Amino acid sequence: MTKIHTCYVCKKTFTNAIYWYDSIHDSKYDKRLIKPFCGPPCANKFREISDENSYPAREKPWPRGPEWQIIQDIDYIQYESD
Ligand SMILES: [Zn+2]
Numbered sequence: 001m002t003k004i005h006t007c008y009v010c011k012k013t014f015t016n017a018i019y020w021y022d023s024i025h026d027s028k029y030d031k032r033l034i035k036p037f038c039g040p041p042c043a044n045k046f047r048e049i050s051d052e053n054s055y056p057a058r059e060k061p062w063p064r065g066p067e068w069q070i071i072q073d074i075d076y077i078q079y080e081s082d
Contacts, residue, residue: 003075008035009042009049017074019043021052024062024071028055032067034079 005017019042021035028051037043047053062068071077 005036005038005074006081007038007042008081009037009045012038014038015075020074021046022071024068025058026052026055027058028052030063032080033082034071034074035081036074 002015003017004013004015006013008021014036017036019037019039021033021037021043023029023031023033035046037046071079
């Protein structure tokens with residue numbers, strides 16, 4: 001089954017996600033959020049329009065547990081966006 005993602009910026013649907021935001025890198029959130037992007041333009045745009053850059057990167061050690069496993073491919077997981 002092919003997973004359908006919805007681009008967080010332009011709302012276009014697409015498959016085979018390569019770019020996404022992952023809240024494990026960001027101190028803003030204490031829950032795991034994945035925000036998929038359809039391509040580099042939307043990933044770049046997200047950096048411009050979001051306030052994520054005003055938050056420092058999450059310090060290590062990063063949180064652990066099932067919710068915080070390393071994600072290498074969001075095509076095969078369930079994830080939560082906001
Ligand atoms: Zn997009």
